[in-house]
Amino acid sequence: MRVVITGSNRGIGLELVRHFLQRGENVHALCRHSSSELDALASSRNLAILQGVDVSSPDASHRVLNHLDDAGIDILVQNAGILEREAKLAPSVESIRDQLEVNAIGPILLTLGLLPRLSAGSKVMFLTSRMGSIADNSSGGYFGYRMSKAALNAGAVSLARDLAPQGIPVGIVHPGYVQTSMTGGHGDIDAATAAKQIIERIDQLSMERSGRFFHSNGGELPW
Numbered sequence: 001m002r003v004v005i006t007g008s009n010r011g012i013g014l015e016l017v018r019h020f021l022q023r024g025e026n027v028h029a030l031c032r033h034s035s036s037e038l039d040a041l042a043s044s045r046n047l048a049i050l051q052g053v054d055v056s057s058p059d060a061s062h063r064v065l066n067h068l069d070d071a072g073i074d075i076l077v078q079n080a081g082i083l084e085r086e087a088k089l090a091p092s093v094e095s096i097r098d099q100l101e102v103n104a105i106g107p108i109l110l111t112l113g114l115l116p117r118l119s120a121g122s123k124v125m126f127l128t129s130r131m132g133s134i135a136d137n138s139s140g141g142y143f144g145y146r147m148s149k150a151a152l153n154a155g156a157v158s159l160a161r162d163l164a165p166q167g168i169p170v171g172i173v174h175p176g177y178v179q180t181s182m183t184g185g186h187g188d189i190d191a192a193t194a195a196k197q198i199i200e201r202i203d204q205l206s207m208e209r210s211g212r213f214f215h216s217n218g219g220e221l222p223w
């Protein structure tokens with residue numbers, strides 16, 4: 001199977017690359033810049049690294065399409081994301097805009113741009129956050145991050161509806177509270193555990209589960 005993963009140089013994305021390679025899949029690791037950890041996996045015949053893919057760039061899909069030639073995508077994982085700290089009750093416009101571009105607009109437009117390489121049986125999985133859940137928001141703050149992940153969820157559900165006739169399911173998964181640089185190393189689980197659970201959710205993804213919001217541990221989350 002051909003698997004394409006954004007934000008693959010570190011964190012959860014890097015562990016997704018590692019797990020899919022261990023399963024023998026062909027992995028196309030997209031990133032802005034590679035890392036020593038990702039380079040260390042490059043001895044695998046099954047790994048192709050494509051640098052210079054900023055998901056917020058309008059050129060991103062063209063760059064990926066050129067790299068893939070006519071080859072189809074079996075699994076597309078939109079993993080790249082940012083979380084910016086905000087002063088209490090004083091988020092900057094730039095911070096909110098950046099998070100909307102990277103976390104919501106970019107992944108949706110990149111997926112639309114890659115539709116020529118998706119077909120019946122292909123799967124799309126978006127890495128969202130339960131911080132984008134309006135029902136689950138009991139602590140406030142994080143305006144830009146919460147708004148961006150809620151927007152991503154809305155776009156992903158539209159994609160799920162629009163791609164249903166083509167037989168392409170769209171998954172929406174919260175990885176858990178994961179020890180990566182995004183959380184300053186804090187979290188309930190490490191990135192390898194999160195990647196394993198996310199891949200279980202990808203394996204489980206079906207047309208019936210398309211457009212629904214799951215925790216990587218398998219539980220369904222409220223919008």
Ligand SMILES: NC(=O)c1ccc[n+]([C@@H]2O[C@H](COP(=O)([O-])OP(=O)(O)OC[C@H]3O[C@@H](n4cnc5c(N)ncnc54)[C@H](OP(=O)(O)O)[C@@H]3O)[C@@H](O)[C@H]2O)c1
Nearest residue numbers: 007010011012032054055079080081129177178180181182
């Ligand atoms: N960790 C958690 O507890 C947690 C919880 C809920 C949801 N998530 C979500 O899980 C996903 C992965 O997060 P993580 O914890 O692995 O974070 P991370 O360690 O900070 O990694 C983020 C990844 O996204 C990439 N990225 C950032 N901006 C990008 C852009 N404009 N274009 C392309 N790539 C970009 C980064 O690449 P660079 O090195 O180039 O910056 C990096 O590879 C994100 O969508 C995040 O929102 C994480």
